[in-house]
Amino acid sequence: MKKIVVFCLLASFMLSCGSKKAVTKKKSTSRTKTEQVVTKNDPRNNSGEEVVNGVEVRITSTDEYIALFRSIAQEEMRLYGIPASITLAQGILESNSGKGRLAIEANNHFGIKCHDWTGDKIYHDDDASQECFRKYNDSKYSYRDHSLFLTQRSRYAALFKLKKEDYKGWARELRNAGYATDRKYPEKLISLIDRYRLHQYDKEVLGDVYVKYEDEIGDFSMYYVERGDTMYSISKKFNISVDELKAVNKLSSTSLSVGQKLRIDKNSKEKAAVASNQQTSIKTVKENRFHIVEKGETLYSISKQYDMTVSELQKINGLKDNALNVGQELQVKPAN
Structure with missing residues (x-):
């Protein structure tokens, strides 16, 4: 009996060890999940709050959004050369003034997708179902990542050849470089900047440089070349010669590219109006002297x-009879 008992105890001990080894082996082969994804169970999903400079806030209007982020946008401008007005306008547009899901749940204000991102992520329906977007611990990091995103990609290099004061040029070049597929994207940014006077934050950063730019363009308006435009058609539109247009813009040829910025003498519009009035006057005089049958x-x-x-009509018009043709022009008063 003692031998039987000892045998049972040994058998039980060996089975217990084998079980532990099996569990250990199974545990060691499991894959660690490094990707963190926001789900519907996230406690902030329904709070409507996001983190700005370490503080949870609820943004209810565009004015509040600007007040919260203007200093952050200005700092990014000082460090990376991106106009604060452009950064703010993009943030407003992309995040719905901080009220969009990506902003609230992921502190992502610019809709930047994962790409080569190794940090936390969130999945959201966009151009396709459940696309991967970057997730930040604080909205200020979203602004920093936006600066890095533009400065570290060669396709945005043309942006940094523009003057920082030229927010309209920046808005159009962002679209040309492929930041957004919406054809109206530049106009939407420009409209936001003009409506909320966001360019004032560029002026605060640039100081005298911005004032000099205002003086430089004071007598000129800007025209952006559209598809189908030629130097000749633009010159006719503003009632100036091709040579004048080339001289003002320091161009050596008549070649143009879509989106190219041209300086137009503001007085040219007045000249065009005067010319139009003159043509109207001539037409009026002609109508008083002639009649179309x-x-x-x-x-x-x-x-x-x-x-x-x-x-009298026959004599003035050298008519030998009363025959007339539709569209015939008759002089009705003697020329002075």
């Missing part, structure tokens, strides 16, 4: 309109 009209009916006799 319409269907059903006769020399007699036309003579009555201008208090003339048929003989």
